[in-house]
Amino acid sequence: MGSKSDWPTMEHAATMLETLGVPYETKVVSAHRTPDLLFDYAKTANERGLKVIIAGAGGAAHLPGMVASQTSLPVLGVPVQSKALNGLDSLLSIAQMPGGVAVGTLAIGNSGAKNAGLLAAQILGTADANLQQRIDEFRATQTQSVLDNPDPRDQ
Numbered sequence: 001m002g003s004k005s006d007w008p009t010m011e012h013a014a015t016m017l018e019t020l021g022v023p024y025e026t027k028v029v030s031a032h033r034t035p036d037l038l039f040d041y042a043k044t045a046n047e048r049g050l051k052v053i054i055a056g057a058g059g060a061a062h063l064p065g066m067v068a069s070q071t072s073l074p075v076l077g078v079p080v081q082s083k084a085l086n087g088l089d090s091l092l093s094i095a096q097m098p099g100g101v102a103v104g105t106l107a108i109g110n111s112g113a114k115n116a117g118l119l120a121a122q123i124l125g126t127a128d129a130n131l132q133q134r135i136d137e138f139r140a141t142q143t144q145s146v147l148d149n150p151d152p153r154d155q
């Protein structure tokens, strides 16, 4: 993520990965404040064994696109909800990549971070039947909890 201030959003990705038993690392790497670190992180990600990168940033959110420019690993971008523009700036700057450098853009904020964790697990699950089963169980539990609580007045 681009800043420690992104963690309250990005921890939702971490929680999902933990729920699904997917090992991960967390790190602040800023496109603007630590550009050399960003290049090094992205260039060495593959050889360090990473399989998917979730990049969360807010405002002028260049992080996901710049990471994607330096690695062929799949990059999932999470637009963090900015104070000034509620994350619309983050969303547009992550989503509007030029053709030829791909970033998979999720929703603004906590839901986007949660789904980035889920989508990363689903990508990894294509080569891991046990993980795919845990994802199926997560989804079945989620479905059942909605079916078990149909009355909106109940807690």
Ligand code: RP5
Residues within 6 Å of the ligand: 001, 002, 003, 004, 005, 006, 030, 031, 032, 056, 057, 058, 059, 080
């Ligand atoms: C971005 O600037 C970060 O991703 C963060 O969302 C935003 C603000 O960063 P701080 O000023 O809170 O460190 O690079």
